[in-house]
Amino acid sequence: MPARDGAAPGPVRRATIKDVAEAAGVSRSTASRALTGRGYVGLGVRERVQHAAEGLGYVPDATARHLKQQVSRSIGVLVSDLRNSFYADLAAGISQQARRRGYTMMLADDNGSAADEVAAAERFVALRVAGVVVTPVAPDVVAYLSRHRVPLVEVDRQFGEGASDAVLVDNKHASRRVTEHLIGLGHRRIALLIDEMEWTTGRERHAGYEEACRAAGLPLEESLVVAARWDAGAARAAAADLLRRPDPPTAIFAANNLLAEAVWRAAADLGVRLPDDLSLASFDDAPWMSMVTPQVTAVEQDAVALGETAVTRLLERIEAAQAPPRTVMLGARVLQRGSTGPPPARAAVRSGSAGAGA
Amino acid sequence: MPARDGAAPGPVRRATIKDVAEAAGVSRSTASRALTGRGYVGLGVRERVQHAAEGLGYVPDATARHLKQQVSRSIGVLVSDLRNSFYADLAAGISQQARRRGYTMMLADDNGSAADEVAAAERFVALRVAGVVVTPVAPDVVAYLSRHRVPLVEVDRQFGEGASDAVLVDNKHASRRVTEHLIGLGHRRIALLIDEMEWTTGRERHAGYEEACRAAGLPLEESLVVAARWDAGAARAAAADLLRRPDPPTAIFAANNLLAEAVWRAAADLGVRLPDDLSLASFDDAPWMSMVTPQVTAVEQDAVALGETAVTRLLERIEAAQAPPRTVMLGARVLQRGSTGPPPARAAVRSGSAGAGA
DNA sequence: CTGAAAGCGCTTACAG
């Protein structure tokens, strides 16, 4: 119930506990005790104070309280790109869980820049957040926050291995299962289009892919693994290059939703039909993948759960600062959909297909 | 440059300005002046203090500073659903612009609940944010924040008409243009699938639709305007009902991206082909709309720009608390794509098409 | 059961 509807315009100055105390005819100490519920206070008094507070539209200053108590009820969150549905879902999960636990979320979007990331972390330290959840783009942010003794949880990928908490997806296993699915369909030339292979995500996804290939006795052809970094245009060009080769792969495993989009568009540009000419599988499901025809086979990560778990872990860490770091690994389901099917009968034949594309 | 890499583990207690002052051999006042740059300080002294601060990994406590200065450098942001790309893009724009202007963003997701929204606003007031940007779901939050004299900008829709600032899209005009586009293609039975018509968004989009119909001399058939609220399942059912009528519309204008998705899926369920059997246009473009075949004709809102503009407006408001409220109206482009085409030759004929659907 | 006093970390007139 948001205070009373003041008929007259409220005071220009915001009401403080001093105002409440005076209105109720008690000391600030007593007013504080009445309002917070800690410490004794006479029966009538409590009500009198609460009434006065309501009448004044008093909202305690959380910053002043935190300054005195030296504990904060906000957490800092640092993601790479809110416009990507993965990070947006992650932020949604974090926000929900934080609210449930009584915390406020400060959110910064670092555009994938390591410098912006550290700058945002500094701001979080200045604001004395209780802890930080981050999808790091470089080790710097982890080092910085650790040095400042800020409770920290890395999500999705990890740079502080063994030194900080993390909530990750079982990348290697999910990646292996997707590759096995493709092999099971009969593919023997499977390309992996990936952003990079230094981060834990890239490393593990690549490892899962290789494991599956090796287990099936497929040769590991270097040219089938393409690292396209983070530029959408470059990724699309890389996908097109792959498809225009004299010996194109019959399947492409795209290591994230952006790369899958790049392959999808490149295939459309070149008139390559899914799944007849090419099978496509994606790590990370995105809304469009179940809207298109055929739908795209994908690893469903449940980014919302990832975010919720990260907050839970962070609050545990805040409670027990000395406990050894822990990495929580979440499973992921492979959603088999229409974009993956058996390879073309005579794969080698499909060569110079439709238009040359842009 | 994030402090030095301390070889020994840092102190358990965070360094304060007192520590810095002692290390530099000056008073706290002088240390403060040296660090903030306000007020005189001797030449050698400034360097000595800065050096000491760096050595201690000193990060000023922003909450303490704000308590003293009574001004805050954070803004509160309240959106309805981060998982919807519209709100995610909006938040991305707000976050970027806030960072550029030196502000931190506190973000809350209210799940479309008016109660959650007010609760989050209370938290923002407690944290003494400099201002709030909100996509309101009910008038309550606007009333609450106004009563507490918190600078406020409403985005996308507006409840505090004439009383608070707003950044809106020109809903009526864009809606009219989309409808005209459909009429131009030859459609005469155009349905409007909308969430509700009490908010400014719904009201204006509906008005634009009616204006275009009226101008073209089309009868305003009540049964062609369907308000489906916010449940995805219900929206899909409503869309299916529309399509299964004995006298189905030849075009549907969906008033947001979720409703467009509902129509898209319902059409697929029923084997209704776009644009041959049905034309579909959407208010608000979403990533999937340019991935599917045919692509979906949509009003492109540029949610990122909406967010950036809202922050700019909010900071202006903070500067000039007394200035009269202003509403900024942003244009929107109609992206004509493949989902809209001429109506079927003999519309009435297409009746009991494929499967009955769920 | 209540109030005076101290103090969280900072900044800012004001003496000197």
Added chain:
DNA sequence: CTGAAAGCGCTTACAG
């Protein structure tokens, strides 16, 4: 040019 003092709004032992 510098430092002692006051104060932002709150909470919390501690006397009484």
